[in-house]
C-alpha cells in the first residue's frame with residue numbers, strides 16, 4: 001500500500017479504499033488457488049446437502065489437511081436434524097465418509113437430498129405406527145446417526161443404489177416408489193420395498 005499519499009484526511013480515505021480493494025482481490029485469488037489445489041488432492045472433503053424437510057441447503061467442509069473440521073461435522077448434524085422432534089445427534093463419521101465416497105462416483109458437484117436423517121426414538125416409533133413395521137425397523141440405524149435416506153437429482157435411483165451396493169460398506173435399501181435409497185453403515189445387506 002502507498003504510504004506517501006497519506007498526508008491529509010482525503011488522502012487517507014483514498015488509500016484505505018485502495019487497500020481494501022486490493023485485500024479483497026488477494027483474498028479471492030488465494031481462495032481460488034486453494035480450491036484448485038484441493039480439487040487436485042484429497043486434502044479437503046465437502047458434502048453438499050439438501051435437508052428436504054427443512055427446505056434448506058447445507059454446504060459442509062468436514063475434512064481438511066488430515067483432520068476433521070468440527071464446524072463441518074456440525075453442519076452435517078444440522079442437515080440430519082429430526083425436524084419432528086427438533087433433535088440432533090452426532091452423525092457417524094463412517095456414514096459421512098460413505099456419502100463422500102458415493103459422491104466421488106456420481107460427481108462431486110452433486111447434492112444429496114436427505115429425506116430422512118437422524119430419527120429420535122419417539123419419531124421412529126411414530127413412523128412405525130404410521131408406515132408399519134415392515135417399512136420402519138424397530139432398532140433403526142437412523143436412531144444412531146448411522147443411516148440416511150437419500151436421492152440425487154439427475155442420478156437415476158437404480159444407479160445410485162447400484163453404486164452404494166458395490167461399495168459394500170453397509171445396508172442398502174431400494175424404495176423406488178418413494179423415490180429414495182436407504183444407506184447405512186451396519187451389516188452389509190440389501191433389500192427392496194415397493
Ligand SMILES: [Zn+2]
Pocket residue numbers: 116142147148149182183
Ligand atoms: Zn432409512
